[in-house]
């Protein structure tokens with residue numbers, strides 16, 4: 001496994017970002033809606049900037065930070081950290097969402113990404129971090145368990161699927 005870094009998206013990442021989404025299709029979880037902005041990438045960057053500041057975040061959203069998971073100049077994953085929980089996030093979404101490029105899967109990168117995400121959570125003052133995953137998503141469940149996740153419960157999500165809710169201490 002190579003060293004990974006979390007980087008805030010910038011204009012320079014546009015081409016790599018498009019190729020990331022192309023490889024991820026059709027399973028588009030953990031992308032901060034990037035797929036909807038491929039032809040208007042700079043608008044996506046503006047959206048992320050607004051969401052990161054409590055003064056500008058839209059009223060129905062919580063403050064959130066999005067990162068590309070990078071090996072040198074290659075995007076191999078994405079991570080989104082919600083700084084707070086609204087009702088939906090408390091029940092279903094959790095504090096973090098992530099994805100890894102299919103050609104980089106099963107190498108430990110998501111496990112490391114979640115670990116780096118937990119360090120970010122600690123820095124923003126989140127001690128107890130909620131991570132959720134569909135019960136059928138074995139890979140995500142392993143990633144959560146390997147980072148110390150403790151299952152609180154299973155619920156039926158708004159799409160009718162069984163969702164597991166795990167808590168992880170960030171320190």
Ligand SMILES: CC(C)(COP(=O)(O)OP(=O)(O)OC[C@H]1O[C@@H](n2cnc3c(N)ncnc32)[C@H](O)[C@@H]1OP(=O)(O)O)[C@@H](O)C(=O)NCCC(=O)NCCS
Pocket residue numbers: 027028029030096097098099100101104105106107108109110111112133137138139140142143
């Ligand atoms: C879930 C996801 C992020 C895992 O990424 P990854 O980099 O392959 O994960 P890791 O390499 O860190 O693997 C962690 C564990 O999951 C296991 N795993 C990975 N893929 C698996 C699969 N398809 N089936 C079963 N187990 C799997 C690994 O074997 C490893 O467990 P182990 O150490 O006990 O062997 C990736 O599959 C993905 O991007 N999925 C689509 C988006 C998504 O579901 N995001 C999570 C919800 S927001």
